[in-house]
Amino acid sequence: MNDTKGTPALPPALAAELDRHWIRLTLIAWIVVAIFYVWQRWSAIHWLSLGDTDDNMRLMQVRALLGGQGWYDLRNYRLNPPGGFDIHWSRIVDLPIAALILLLRPFVGNAEAEKLACGIAPLIPLAATLLGIGATVRRLVAPTAWPLAIVFMMGSTVALLMFMPDRIDHHGWQLAMLSLTVAGLCDPRGPRGGAMVGLASAVSLTIGLEMLPYCAMAGAIIALRWVWDAAERQRLLTYALALGGGCAAGFAIFASEANRVMRCDALTPIWLSVFVAAGALLALLAMVSPPRRGVRLALAVAAGAIIVTGFALLFPQCLGRPEQVSDELYNNWLGNVREAKPIYRHPLRVGLPLMALPTMGLIGALIATWRARREPSALGWACVTLFAVFAMAMLLWQVRAGPAAQVLAIPGVTALGWLILPWLLGHRSLFVRVFGTVAVFIAISGLFAGLALKWFPIDRPKPYVQRVNRATGRCLTLPAMDPLNRLPRQTIFTFVDLGPRLIALTHHNAIAGPYHRNGDAILDVQHAFKRSPAEARAIMKRHGATLMLVCPNMAESTVYRDRAPGGFYDRLAHGETFDWLQSVPMPKGSPLRLYRIR
Template identity: 80%
Template sequence: MNDQLQSLGRDLDRHWIKLTTIAWVVITIFYVWQRWAAIHWLSLGDTDDNMRLMQVRALLDGQGWYDLRNYRLNPPQGFNIHWSRIVDLPIAGLILLLRPFVGVAEAEKLACGIAPLLPLGVVLVALGATVRRLVAPLAWPLAIVFMLSSTNALLMFMPDRIDHHGWQLAMLSVTVAGLCDPKQARGGALVGLASATSLAIGLEMLPYCVMAGAIIALRWVWDADDRARLMSYALTLGGGCAAGYVVFASEANRVMRCDALTPIWLSVFVAAGAGLALLALLSPADRKVRLVLAAIVGGAIAGAFATLFPQCLSRPEQVSDELYYSWLSNVREAKPIYRHPFRTGFPLAALPVMGIIGAGIATWRARGTARLVGWACVSLFASFSAAMLLWQVRAGPAAQMMAIPGVTALAALLLPWLLAQRSIFVRVFAGAAVFALISGSFASLMLRTLPIDQPAPYVQRVNRATGRCLTVPALEPLNQMPRTTIFTFVDLGPRLITLTHHDAIAGPYHRNGEAILDVHHAFKGSPEQARAIMLKHGATLMLVCPNMAESTVYRDKAPGGFYDRLAHGETFDWLTPLPLPKGSPLRLFRIKGGQR
């Protein structure tokens, strides 16, 4: 029996990548099956997912590789977006592969369902590599289980979540695996390439990339023999960012802006790569000298950045004060965790906290072993990721994913004790309790049973209205009308142009700031001002969704304004109500004087 177990253990260790891949295939099939209804109805619930599909459609329809302007919002000039084509590629590839067999519409649905699960495979392999090195060779199945039990992190890989967050999380998981890699050159290259890819996708993970570079530099400061890791990281970071800029930077990103991999950030990371490469070449024997040199290089880059690009020291979006206070400051995911309801923050933070505890215990237990440095890196990254929640709650998925090595270590520590229990009931119930605790699942279980911070009926009504107005059955009837420009809410614009042939005015993107303010001014201002703005944009129809989240801003924060008066039943001689199917959550009006 022992020989069979040992043989099984050797097979699990030897074939762990193959087995992880098989597990990922099974997981992919399961989630596609489970969410088939959402895939069928193209339930792209986030505005970014809709805009991503529109970007892919434009590429497949022949729009230039470096032209990321969307001409369906704010026509005829459209607006530029700060994204890149990297995330478009797997979606476009799946559409091209599938459409000869199922047609364009079905190929799009299937691509949107499958594409988000591709980076999950990268995550599972990277997390498996990390825990195999730090916990135990057979710990990788535990990492898969805990990843699948996460809440916010796993949502980034669900069908129809086609925005770039899943791929950036995948690069973050590769980064941590590289930090723990005992092979210096390979580990440094993994961190550098993963960071460069993430930065070419978008700057959301910039703080994590900086943290990874700082950890590698500190490793070199502590141990000069780690110079190969520093050198390979420096070369791949600088070279990877340069390649990413050349291949993927759009025409609009080849100017001095602060919100993407533009010449500003390219120069920063190429300079950082050059400076770190110089440090690796010098590698003085004295640790204090290495620390001083690292501080000089870091200070020089930071000082040059502040001197040459002072505009990037404030808001990287470079929006006006009015747009910031009217829109950007109200984006929920950009607020810190303590400004969210307890029902939102508690389950989000439970797993990261357990991950920090687990990583801290594992680091302490690794004293005097070769795993100490790796665990120190994981502990630093897990703590940093959790601390980012105090800045913006959108850091939640990264914080949860970075907790996986720590909770895996806790599970590996407690598993022998559980298996040693003689009673099967003790093993089952104690195992379930331990899993609920270290996975953070206890937080969600508590909220289900305790009347804590229950959503108010008002919030439930808003969420229900928002969900209904974004569906295919709600918007598809608009395709029966001749194509035109429809004036509607900012958050409804991307979904409108995705599901219908009509154009809209704005989407929630900072480079579309002037159009966003026009929509705000129209709905918050006087009826006369609203009509003038709508006619300025060439709109012939106006579409609203009563009780949608955005509508509450216009109604509650601008009493007496155009939308508030419309919501209270007032009519206007320049607006003619148009019929929609019975039960439609939308209201449609023809604008008098609008030009088709």
């Protein structure tokens, strides 16, 4: 499809400039976007509005590194002190945040440097994402189609949120690696494309295993390309070497001490052996590369069977839950995480905007694949279409696949826009040129879903949900937490979802955060709030807590109040007092309630 059919009428000089300097112009566009979002969200940056628990823990991990904690020691000692707990992340994502803090600290001081770093760092992977998307659409749609792809990316709903200021966790970097993976799959230069896919997959897997299914899909697509065409052997070979070598290097440089044991939730020796073995087998296939397609298919299937069978026989503990948590913890917590539920288990106000862009992207990819069926770009479009179908299927497993599905939709919607919009813009009717173009753009971009929910009373959130969201938001703010710093440093017993924010904004310690390696402490918090007051006090004392902090109507509090009637928190929420719990005054209007544990 990479031709001039449907191409907007651009002056030749402008088209040549867009083609020749696309990388430079993309980076200029990224700088403009970054400045805009920093300006737009300056208030959030100023108040260090790290809304997700993972963002707060990421900041704590960076602080520990800059404070002298060992490179391979990722234990957080301020949750569940004095022993703390290990987290399964790596330090890759810490590096740009730490570098920005070190760069800015001499000019604005440490506190302001942290705020600015948290505001700027998430926008860095957006540059790589835009470059990956631009490379893909240049190869498959047209050399000058990349500006349209940027426009569609800026209209995504959940994908763009992963790059917003203060969203400092790893999701933006993994989306960037995904966009580079797709660009590598579509690269007409096989060795370069294979190396890009392998390295991007290795970086993503070193960061975390969330994108493992997509990395596996990319490897399967490269293997299928080789099965279809033996000339793809160089792509397969460089991919295999980059994947195995990249994962080995990632493990050696970034794997924490706690990840050098046989666990299933990160790049540990288990997964390292899988990726290195997969790389070795695929490299062997590429070097042998028999001329007959049927033989190549048989060898690829055999290699896949060896990897899967070996994994099942050698590491049976990883066939179930990779987090390896207890049944109680899974039933009470992990199995109820909203983002881990399939999209059809979510309300329409969540599912419709999330699905709109991937749906249009899949339609566009299918049309583009059909139109390119006799052209050199057909194989690249087949890769994009397979990935788009896979992303849609992933949404039926977990809604957290939404950002990846939206990024993967951009090439398809760009092709669709490149096909339809020029015809509308060139129409004789002014009405069609203006209103038709706007309507089609809204439809193709998926923005129609958000507008429909705004204009029509479809699945509006209930007042109860709105009240919970307001309470949660207020309790997590810096003004709400800051008065706690007037008290001497001590261990505070609080909700699991409040723990990371508490240690990020105050000098106090907490008991638990929503991380599976912190499972025993999570259960202790749940047991304390759900069971009898006597058991609650015993658990708090066992953890050395001297204060208890709660946020009435916070989402987590409703679990203890509504699902454990007669339990400690339910009785506390209904106004009952206890002789071992003394109220500590907080500023007027504070959403938090603080108690001293006797």
